Amino acid sequence: MSQAAATPTAVVRSLPARIAIVLALTLVLALSARVQVPFWPVPMTLQTLAVLGIAGLAGPQIAGAAMLGYLAEGLAGLPVFAGTPAHGVGIAYLAGPTGGYLAGMLLASVIVGALVRRAGGHALLIGAAMVVGSAIVYAAGAAWLSQFVGLDRAIEAGVVPFLLGDAVKATLATAVVLAVGRATKE
8 A cells, every 4th residue: 555545644535535534634733833942033833743644644625725724714814823822813914024934834834734745654755745744834934034133143043943843844744654654554
């Protein structure tokens, strides 16, 4: 059985069930934003873990739809982002310092989902996919943040403090994807 067939959402064919999964995943993303260590200008949350795990388990289409749904909820003014409503809501929040990280998470969710599908259950390839996803989030986030604080400060404040934590999150996401893959093969 291929890794793609082993993903939990691969067997869900009905549109209402897929919509329910996407909505549930937007809740997971919102909750992951609430678990945070306050940093400035970007808070440290569990969102990267959630994005990588969702992408690895649900695949590119469901993960991308969940991220789009999550972003739409935030754009609509729902307090789903880290620090909302205190740090703004809607477009004002997305236009702020963390907007690039959220855009990077959307791109990473699709790319990681696709890479994990192609990994065939190989731990190193799945782990590499998670590292690629983290790099995408950092690249988009630091590029956007640099418009506010300059590139050197964006890397210093928006990348470096998060490296160790995100390495742990990528490792955890890899372990969860592998465990679920093994469990669904049995």
